[in-house]
Structures are given as structure tokens and as C-alpha cells.
Amino acid sequence: MMNIKLSQIKAWIDCEIPTEYLDTFVNGTCIDSRKIEQSNLFIPFKGEHVDGHRFVAQTIESGAGASFWQKDVPNPPQGPIILVEDTLQALQALAKAYLKHVNPKVVAITGSNGKTTTKDMVECVLRQSFKVKKTQGNYNNEIGCPLTILDLDADTEVSILEMGMSGFGEIKELTEIAEPDVAIITNIGESHMQDLGSREGIASAKFEITEGLNEEGLCIWDGDEPLLKPLVETMQHKHISVGLNDTNDVSIHTSQISNSGINFQLNNEQSIYHLNILGEHNVKNATYAIQVAKHFGVSEDIIQDALNHLELTDMRMQRIETEKYGLFINDAYNASPTSMKAAIDTLHNMEQDAKTLVLADVLELGDISKEMHEQVGEYLLNKDIQTLITYGEEAAHISNKAQNHIAQTIHFETKEEIVEYLSEHLDSNAVTLFKGSRGMALETIIQSLT
Known part of the structure; x- marks a missing residue:
């Protein structure tokens, strides 16, 4: 420090x-x-x-x-x-000056979903080759980001900075302090819709991260997101698109999904990467990290070995094995309609026969909240999930739409009722996934059961 x-x-x-x-x-x-x-x-x-x-x-x-x-x-x-x-301005000015003094490579990460997971993955693939320090917890705003910088040791070689926002101009402020070597935009979701008005507004606010890129800087972005493409085309900096579509600079091809993880290849090259966590959406986050590592000269072998031993921050597709109730997947740190759909896909692809999905409100969606929650309910059509449990006023719209798609759909008014229901209906062969906004604190259900 x-x-x-x-x-x-x-x-x-x-x-x-x-x-x-x-x-x-x-x-x-x-x-x-x-x-x-x-x-x-x-x-x-x-x-x-x-x-x-x-x-x-x-x-x-x-x-x-x-x-x-x-x-x-x-x-x-x-x-x-x-x-x-x-x-506050003095804190930010001090952080900017101290960062120049330490002079590490800087990786800045923003996006509606996946910021923390990508941050963990970037640290994972770099830490064998460099002395790395990353944002701790949710220190990703106008106060937390400067404090993270001032916590760097004098010999830090790579600083990984997560950048969040709730309105226009906030990420611009952070990226101009950090002047990153690499900027990553993980995706564009629906979070903060009530403040930014539209997904176009969200894309514009997230794209501010490129404004601080240093002269030789690189932008790695979600190439499957059409809202980012016209913004990227205005850039002078080098940029790499990552995604599932073959039109991307780096296209992802998933070859195997199981309860133990995911195998995937990039651009149909021979190298096979194994990700030891759940969630096919995490393959894209891992690919961002792989591109950072390659940009910094890390070898293929080190990258592959690092991903095999990846550990994520709690409440991000966190596996909790129990003898009595089977497997809990705690993905309850936060939620958006996009990340809920990714969680649904994760549960759908799992091998257990008894799958329960517990969903709570997605907050901060403004006037489109009902429509967004109903879209999540519709997304459950033809999914291999036996029981849907919803909690919260907005999440009721999910169960209303999903009741014709899922064998058993139940809306509860309290978390205590959910605890009681799960304790009576789960067994050692079950898998239960929890997803909701931070304010809904669904992890307390898991804590009550375990």
C-alpha cells in the first residue's frame, strides 16, 4: 500500500x-x-x-x-x-499521481454483468507471471476505485480495476484517473435502466471506459452486442471483439458442458481450455481474461493451468454441496434479466433430474420492470427445470408467465416460507439455483438451510 x-x-x-x-x-x-x-x-x-x-x-x-x-x-x-x-477530488488526484508513481499495467473492467467474475479471471491468468492486485469487494466507484489504487504496493506490476456506475460521466471520471492499458466491456444489460433511459444509454455510459485508454491501449469488448459496434467503430485505439458469433475477432466454440465445468476453443484453434465453474456465459468472461493474458505475453500453458484452478468471489455461481439438500448454486450477488437467463441456461444444462430455480426481483428497471420480468418467465419455455420458486413483487411476473412452462411454479411472500418449502421437498440428489438482485439477499435462504 x-x-x-x-x-x-x-x-x-x-x-x-x-x-x-x-x-x-x-x-x-x-x-x-x-x-x-x-x-x-x-x-x-x-x-x-x-x-x-x-x-x-x-x-x-x-x-x-x-x-x-x-x-x-x-x-x-x-x-x-x-x-x-x-x-473527494483530492483523493482522486492523489490516486492518479500515485498510480503513475507505481506505474503498473492497468486493466479496467466494466459491464452490466460479469465485472467481478472477469476481474477474478484476469487475476487468475496473470498472477503466475506478474505481481497483481485487484479491486476488493465492490470498491468500484468514485471513492472505491481511488482507494484501490492507493492500496497498491510499490512493486505491483498489474492493477485490475473494476469500474461501476449508476449514471453518465462516472466511468469517464474513473478511466481518466486510471488511464488503462486494457479496457474490457463485458456486456450491456438492463441494470440502471431507470437512470440511463435505454440500453443505448447504458452502452454509451459503459463505453466511457475507452476515453481514458492510454495511447497504446487495447479495448476488448462483447462482439455479440450490436449496440457496441457503432461506438467501437469511432475508436482510434486497437480493439478486439469477443463472442459466440463467427464474425468476432475471437469466436468461442463450446465443446463440452458438464457439472464439473466447460471445455471450449477459440477461433477453432487446437488449444482446448477447461473452465472449472458453471455457467456457459462465463466462457465469454474467461475469453476476455485469456486475451488480456496473451496481450501481456503469458504462455498458453500457464493460461490453461490457471483456468483449471480458478476460484471466484462468493455468490457468483458458487457451488455449495450439502448432504441433506443436494447441490446449492449461489448466484445471488446480483441480477439482471440477461444474467437471469444465463442462470436458467446453466441449470437447464445440469445433469441432475430434480432442478429447482429460486428467483427474486431484479431491481432498478424502472418503467419496463414488468415487461423484463415477464420476458424471464417466457424464457423458461422448454427448459429442463422442474420447480420454479419466485419471491418479491416484481418476480411474481416471472411466475405468472412461467406457470404454463414449468411443472411446478410457486410464488412466496416471505423467504421463511421458501426455507420451509425447500427443507421439505429437497433431497440429496437435487440441485437448486438462487438468483436475484443484491437487495433481495437470497443467500439468507441458503444460510438458513445450511
């Missing part, structure tokens, strides 16, 4: 620091006064309900090396205080 003198910060960003503290070192950053560690740089923010400046003196007493202080806040305390015009 960042370990520098305040004199270095003064040289990098527009700020004022008392002369007597210029030789003071700060080690790492912190935005929560309750979690301050020795020599941290504390970053206070003026929030709607709480002003972090109230805790600055306390953090200094607790061992913080220094703290930012916004100039429009009166009465800064004595001590190692860094006066800045705006603490």
Missing part, C-alpha cells in the same frame, strides 16, 4: 501542509474513523447525515499519520492536516 512522505503528497496535488509535518510518513488510507490504523491517511467526506471532519482530531489521536481537511469546513485541528479544496 501507499507509503510516502507528506512532502510527496504536496508535490503531487494542490494542497497546503504545515512545514513541520512534511517529513511525516503516511501508510495506507482510511475513510472510516473506527477502522483507522497506525500512520493511515484519513479521508473525511461531508455526507448528507454525517460530516467525517468531526472525527479528524480523534483519528490523529488514534495514530493516523495525517488527514485531509476541506477548506470550507471551519476550525481545522492542529497537527498533520492537509488542506484541500475538496476531499
Whole structure:
């Protein structure tokens, strides 16, 4: 993590620091006064309900090396205080300068679905060849991304940055801080439709990630998404399309799907890759990672070996084996109509005879929510799934449409009812997949059962 003198910060960003503290070192950053560690740089923010400046003196007493202080806040305390015009802008400027100081290769990742999975895969295929550090958790916004950068060790060789957004201009801000060597756009879904108005708007907002690409930068994008094609055609940078269609620069051909994973080839070449996780949609995410690794000169053998030992962040097609209830697939971290359809395909392709699908609301769809949920229900036509359980006001539209397609369709008002039902109807030969938006927290059902 960042370990520098305040004199270095003064040289990098527009700020004022008392002369007597210029030789003071700060080690790492912190935005929560309750979690301050020795020599941290504390970053206070003026929030709607709480002003972090109230805790600055306390953090200094607790061992913080220094703290930012916004100039429009009166009465800064004595001590190692860094006066800045705006603490968020100062954090971002410091991150940009520190990233240039460390000078790693930067891989930036955005998309409606699959950002975290792709991030994990990129780390997996690079870590044998480079010292790699990736975004932790959901630190992918205007605060989290700079904090991730400032957490880089001085000898980091590759920084993998996940970039999320809820509106226009947000990814542009992040990519201009990071100036990535590689930018990946995993797909365009329906998330944030209520803020961005249309899938075209979402595509435009995600495509902002290319605006910060450095001069020799590479864009790797979902070539099966027609909304991205006209945007990519305006680019000056090198770009590679990835997808299932043969018209892509890199076309994916899946040769085998089983409960133990997926085998696939690229451009009909001889090399066969094995992905040890579920979900055919994850093959595209893996292919993005393969292209990054090849771009950075990683050998075919290392890439194949890495994918064989891939581990994903929890709640992304996470397998949970139980003696009593069979296999749970926890894909409940988040959801969109697109990712729900991918989850349905995953369950359809599994080998068990007793398949149960538990779906909850997809949030933030705005006026088209009913239509989108009904499309998921229609998608269940001719799928090898025996039981559908839905939970949530919007998810009821799924079960209403699917009741003619699935042998048993049940809508529950509470998660407690779902727990009770599953405990009575599952056995050791069953497989049950859980999918819903983060706010629906379907993983609590699994926790109750296990």
C-alpha cells in the first residue's frame, strides 16, 4: 500500500501542509474513523447525515499519520492536516499521481454483468507471471476505485480495476484517473435502466471506459452486442471483439458442458481450455481474461493451468454441496434479466433430474420492470427445470408467465416460507439455483438451510 512522505503528497496535488509535518510518513488510507490504523491517511467526506471532519482530531489521536481537511469546513485541528479544496477530488488526484508513481499495467473492467467474475479471471491468468492486485469487494466507484489504487504496493506490476456506475460521466471520471492499458466491456444489460433511459444509454455510459485508454491501449469488448459496434467503430485505439458469433475477432466454440465445468476453443484453434465453474456465459468472461493474458505475453500453458484452478468471489455461481439438500448454486450477488437467463441456461444444462430455480426481483428497471420480468418467465419455455420458486413483487411476473412452462411454479411472500418449502421437498440428489438482485439477499435462504 501507499507509503510516502507528506512532502510527496504536496508535490503531487494542490494542497497546503504545515512545514513541520512534511517529513511525516503516511501508510495506507482510511475513510472510516473506527477502522483507522497506525500512520493511515484519513479521508473525511461531508455526507448528507454525517460530516467525517468531526472525527479528524480523534483519528490523529488514534495514530493516523495525517488527514485531509476541506477548506470550507471551519476550525481545522492542529497537527498533520492537509488542506484541500475538496476531499473527494483530492483523493482522486492523489490516486492518479500515485498510480503513475507505481506505474503498473492497468486493466479496467466494466459491464452490466460479469465485472467481478472477469476481474477474478484476469487475476487468475496473470498472477503466475506478474505481481497483481485487484479491486476488493465492490470498491468500484468514485471513492472505491481511488482507494484501490492507493492500496497498491510499490512493486505491483498489474492493477485490475473494476469500474461501476449508476449514471453518465462516472466511468469517464474513473478511466481518466486510471488511464488503462486494457479496457474490457463485458456486456450491456438492463441494470440502471431507470437512470440511463435505454440500453443505448447504458452502452454509451459503459463505453466511457475507452476515453481514458492510454495511447497504446487495447479495448476488448462483447462482439455479440450490436449496440457496441457503432461506438467501437469511432475508436482510434486497437480493439478486439469477443463472442459466440463467427464474425468476432475471437469466436468461442463450446465443446463440452458438464457439472464439473466447460471445455471450449477459440477461433477453432487446437488449444482446448477447461473452465472449472458453471455457467456457459462465463466462457465469454474467461475469453476476455485469456486475451488480456496473451496481450501481456503469458504462455498458453500457464493460461490453461490457471483456468483449471480458478476460484471466484462468493455468490457468483458458487457451488455449495450439502448432504441433506443436494447441490446449492449461489448466484445471488446480483441480477439482471440477461444474467437471469444465463442462470436458467446453466441449470437447464445440469445433469441432475430434480432442478429447482429460486428467483427474486431484479431491481432498478424502472418503467419496463414488468415487461423484463415477464420476458424471464417466457424464457423458461422448454427448459429442463422442474420447480420454479419466485419471491418479491416484481418476480411474481416471472411466475405468472412461467406457470404454463414449468411443472411446478410457486410464488412466496416471505423467504421463511421458501426455507420451509425447500427443507421439505429437497433431497440429496437435487440441485437448486438462487438468483436475484443484491437487495433481495437470497443467500439468507441458503444460510438458513445450511
